[in-house]
Amino acid sequence: MKVSPHHLEFFLRETFINIRRNGMMSVAAVSTVLIGLCLLGAMYLATVNLNLWAGQLAQQVEIYVPLQDGLSAQDLQAARQRIEQLPGVESVQFVSRHQEWQELQQQLGRQMDLADFESNPLSDSFDVRVASPEQVPATAALIKQIHGVDKEHVDFGGPLMNKVLALRRVVWLVGGAAVILLGLATLLIVGNTIRLTVLARQREIRLMQLLGATDAFICVPFVLEGVFHGVVGAALAGAVLTASYQALVRWLSASLPFLPLAHAEGLKGLWVLLLFAGVAFGLAGSVISLRRFLAVCEPS
Amino acid sequence: MIEFYDVTVMFGGGPPALESVSLRVAAGEFAFVVGPTGAGKSTLLRLIYRDVLPTRGCVRVLGRDMAQMSPREVPHLRRHIGVVFQDASLLPRKTVWENVAFALQVIGASRATILREVPRALSVVGLSDKAYAYPETLSGGEQQRACIARAIVNHPSIVVADEPTGNLDPATSWDVMQVLRHVNAHGTTVVVATHDREVVDRMRKRVIVLDKGRVARDAEDSDYEGVAASSGVFLEGDLH
Numbered sequence: 001m002k003v004s005p006h007h008l009e010f011f012l013r014e015t016f017i018n019i020r021r022n023g024m025m026s027v028a029a030v031s032t033v034l035i036g037l038c039l040l041g042a043m044y045l046a047t048v049n050l051n052l053w054a055g056q057l058a059q060q061v062e063i064y065v066p067l068q069d070g071l072s073a074q075d076l077q078a079a080r081q082r083i084e085q086l087p088g089v090e091s092v093q094f095v096s097r098h099q100e101w102q103e104l105q106q107q108l109g110r111q112m113d114l115a116d117f118e119s120n121p122l123s124d125s126f127d128v129r130v131a132s133p134e135q136v137p138a139t140a141a142l143i144k145q146i147h148g149v150d151k152e153h154v155d156f157g158g159p160l161m162n163k164v165l166a167l168r169r170v171v172w173l174v175g176g177a178a179v180i181l182l183g184l185a186t187l188l189i190v191g192n193t194i195r196l197t198v199l200a201r202q203r204e205i206r207l208m209q210l211l212g213a214t215d216a217f218i219c220v221p222f223v224l225e226g227v228f229h230g231v232v233g234a235a236l237a238g239a240v241l242t243a244s245y246q247a248l249v250r251w252l253s254a255s256l257p258f259l260p261l262a263h264a265e266g267l268k269g270l271w272v273l274l275l276f277a278g279v280a281f282g283l284a285g286s287v288i289s290l291r292r293f294l295a296v297c298e299p300s
Numbered sequence: 301m302i303e304f305y306d307v308t309v310m311f312g313g314g315p316p317a318l319e320s321v322s323l324r325v326a327a328g329e330f331a332f333v334v335g336p337t338g339a340g341k342s343t344l345l346r347l348i349y350r351d352v353l354p355t356r357g358c359v360r361v362l363g364r365d366m367a368q369m370s371p372r373e374v375p376h377l378r379r380h381i382g383v384v385f386q387d388a389s390l391l392p393r394k395t396v397w398e399n400v401a402f403a404l405q406v407i408g409a410s411r412a413t414i415l416r417e418v419p420r421a422l423s424v425v426g427l428s429d430k431a432y433a434y435p436e437t438l439s440g441g442e443q444q445r446a447c448i449a450r451a452i453v454n455h456p457s458i459v460v461a462d463e464p465t466g467n468l469d470p471a472t473s474w475d476v477m478q479v480l481r482h483v484n485a486h487g488t489t490v491v492v493a494t495h496d497r498e499v500v501d502r503m504r505k506r507v508i509v510l511d512k513g514r515v516a517r518d519a520e521d522s523d524y525e526g527v528a529a530s531s532g533v534f535l536e537g538d539l540h
Contacts, residue, residue: 010405021393207389210349212379212454213406214372 014221019228022197026229029193031266033233033281034240036186037274041241044273047175051168055133055261061157063128063140066150076124079148083128086142088135097122123150133165183277190285194226198293205293207260215290221288230282234274241274242267301327301458301489302348307357309343309513317343319513320357326531327457327490330484332500341493344510345460348491349381350374362426362457379407381450382488386463389447390435396422396446397431403450421453427480441472448479452488459483461492465499473499 019026022081067079076094083092102119130139144151198205208218249261302325309318315321318340322450325331333341346352347359350366362380369377400421404414422428425445426471435443444464451534461480465473477499484490500507509517 007408017393103419203389204391207391208406209375210351210378210383211406211450212375212377214375217406217408 010225011220015224015228017203018197018221018225022200025193025197025200026225026239029190029197029226029229030233030236032189032193033229033278034236036175036182036189036235036281037234037277038240040182040186040277041237041270041274043175043178043182044270045241045245045262047171047179047268049260050171050175052260054260055168061133061136062142063130063136063154063156065121065126065128066153067125067148068150069123071124071148075148075246077144080126082146083126083143086139088131088139090129090131091128092177093129095125097124100125122179123153133168183281187281187285190199190226190229190281191289192285193229194222194286195289195293197225198289202293219287219290222290223283226282226286227279228282230278231275231284232278234278237278238271238274241270245270301325301329301362302311302491303358303360304344304347305358307354307359308342308348309347310355311351316355316513318354318510320345321510321513321515322357323508323515323518325489327407327489328484328487329506330481330490330503331492331506333491333508334495334500335516336495338512339510340513341510343513344391345462345491346461346495348458349378349383354510374406378419379454380457382448382454382456382459384444384447384451384459384461384464386466390443390450391459394428394431395434396438399435399446400450400453401454406409407454409454417453417455421449424452424482425449439472440468441475444468444476445479448476448483456488458489458491461490463493463495465494465496470498474502475518477503490491 065083067076071079080092080094083089097120100122104122128139128143130136140154140156143149144154205218245267249263252259252261301321304321304323307321308316309316310316321340321344334343335341343352347354347366348361350361350369353367361377364373364377390396391402394402397418399417401414404417409417417432419428423432425448427442427445427449428440430442430446433444438446447457448464449462451461459480464480465476468476473496480492481488481503506518506520508515509519
C-alpha cells in the first residue's frame with residue numbers, strides 16, 4: 001500500500017475522530033498504560049539503583065598481593081610492571097611493611113601489645129584494583145604466577161566477592177523477570193482495550209471490508225490510536241515517575257547521604273524505556289487485536 | 301460475469317443453505333432472486349462478493365474462481381462489486397457526502413477523484429440536495445438511495461442488493477428500483493434479492509426462484525405470480 005499525503009490526512013482524521021468518539025475508552029486505555037508503565041518504570045529505577053549499589057560494593061574489593069621478603073628494588077619494580085600490564089588492572093598501590101605496621105599499631109595498639117613481636121611480621125604488598133569485579137578471581141590467579149609474589153597469601157576476599165557477584169545476578173534476574181511480567185500484563189491490557197474499540201466499531205470495519213478496503217488500510221487508524229494511547233500513557237508515566245523519583249532522591253540524600261543513587265542517567269534511560277515500551281505496547285496490542293478480529297471476518 | 305457451477309453451501313451441521321445451484325448472470329443483465337425466508341437468497345448474494353465460500357462446486361465472478369482467490373486479492377475484487385443492504389448501513393456520524401466519499405477514501409482514491417465522483421453518484425440517485433444531511437434526518441427511501449450512491453460511486457461492474465426495499469412503502473420501493481434500473485441501463489449487472497411482489501411484477505426482469513436452497517425456477521422476463529405458480533413455491537408475499 002502506497003501512502004500519499006492525502007491518505008495520511010485520512011488516517012490522522014479517522015484516528016482523532018476515533019479517539020474523540022471513544023473518549024471514555026481512550027481514557028481507560030491511557031490509564032491502564034499509565035499504571036502498567038509506572039510499575040515498569042519503578043522496577044527499572046529500582047534495578048538501576050540496586051545495580052549501582054552492587055557495582056560500588058564490587059569496586060571496593062581489592063586484591064591483596066603480599067611480596068616475598070628480601071626482594072631487590074628491581075624485582076619489586078618488575079613485579080609491579082607485570083601486574084600493571086595484566087588485562088583489567090586499574091591501579092596498583094605499593095604498601096610498605098613499615099607503613100602497614102604503623103597503621104596496624106595505630107589501629108590495634110590499645111587492644112594488643114605489639115611489643116611482643118621481636119620484629120615486624122608483615123610483608124611489603126601491593127593493593128590491586130580491577131576494573132570489573134567479575135575479573136578479580138582470574139586476575140588474582142595470574143598475579144600468583146608473578147615472580148616475587150607470596151602466592152600462598154594472595155587474597156581478594158573470595159566469599160565477599162562471590163556474595164557481591166551473586167547479588168548483582170539476583171538483581172538482574174529479579175528485575176528482568178519483573179520487567180518482562182509487567183510488560184506482558186500491560187500488553188494484555190492495551191490489547192484488550194483496543195479490542196473493545198474494534199468491537200465497538202465492527203460494523204464500520206465490516207463495511208470497509210465490503211467496500212474493498214485492504215486489511216492494512218483498515219488497520220492503520222486503529223494502530224495509530226493504539227500508538228497514541230501508548231505515547232500519552234508513557235509521557236504521563238514518565239512525568240509521574242520523574243517527579244516522584246526526584247522527591248525520593250532529595251529525601252534520601254538528606255537522610256542517608258552515604259547511599260549511592262542514580263540521578264540524570266537513570267531518568268534519561270527511564271524516558272527512553274517508557275516511550276519505547278508505550279509505542280511497542282500500543283503497536284503490538286492493536287495489531288494482535290486487529291489480526292484476531294480480521295481473521296474472524298474472513299469468509300466461512 | 302457471474303457463474304455458479306453445482307454450488308452447495310453448508311453452515312455447521314444443519315441442512316444446506318444452498319444445494320447444487322447452477323446459474324449464470326451475463327454482463328449487463330438485471331436479475332431478481334426471490335424465495336421464502338431461509339431459501340438461500342442472502343447466501344447466494346454473499347457468494348458473489350466472497351463473503352461466503354462454497355462448500356462444494358465453483359463460483360466464478362468477473363472471470364475469477366472465488367475459492368482460488370487469495371485473501372489479498374479479495375479487496376480488489378470487491379472494488380468491482382457494489383453492495384446494497386436492507387438496513388442501508390450508512391455510518392451515522394457522517395453526512396451523505398461523507399458516507400459516499402468514504403467508499404472512495406477506503407480504497408485510497410485521490411481527492412480529485414472524490415470531488416468528481418461523489419456529486420455524480422449523488423446526482424444519479426437524486427440526492428444532490430441532501431449531500432450535507434446526516435442519515436438520521438433522511439427518510440427510509442433517501443437512506444437507501446444514499447446507500448446505492450455509495451455502491452455505485454466506484455463504477456462497479458456488478459451491483460448486488462439484498463432486500464433493498466424491505467423496509468419501504470410501495471411508492472418509495474418503486475423509486476429505489478428505478479434508480480437500480482437506471483444503473484443497469486448504463487451497463488452495470490444488477491442482482492436483487494427481494495420478496496417484494498409488486499416490484500418484481502412491474503420490472504419484468506429475469507426471476508430466479510430459490511426454495512430450500514435449490515433453484516426451483518429461472519425465468520426470463522417474468523413476474524412474481526408466474527414464477528410462484530409454475531414453481532409451486534410458497535413465497536413470503538403470498539402471506540399478504
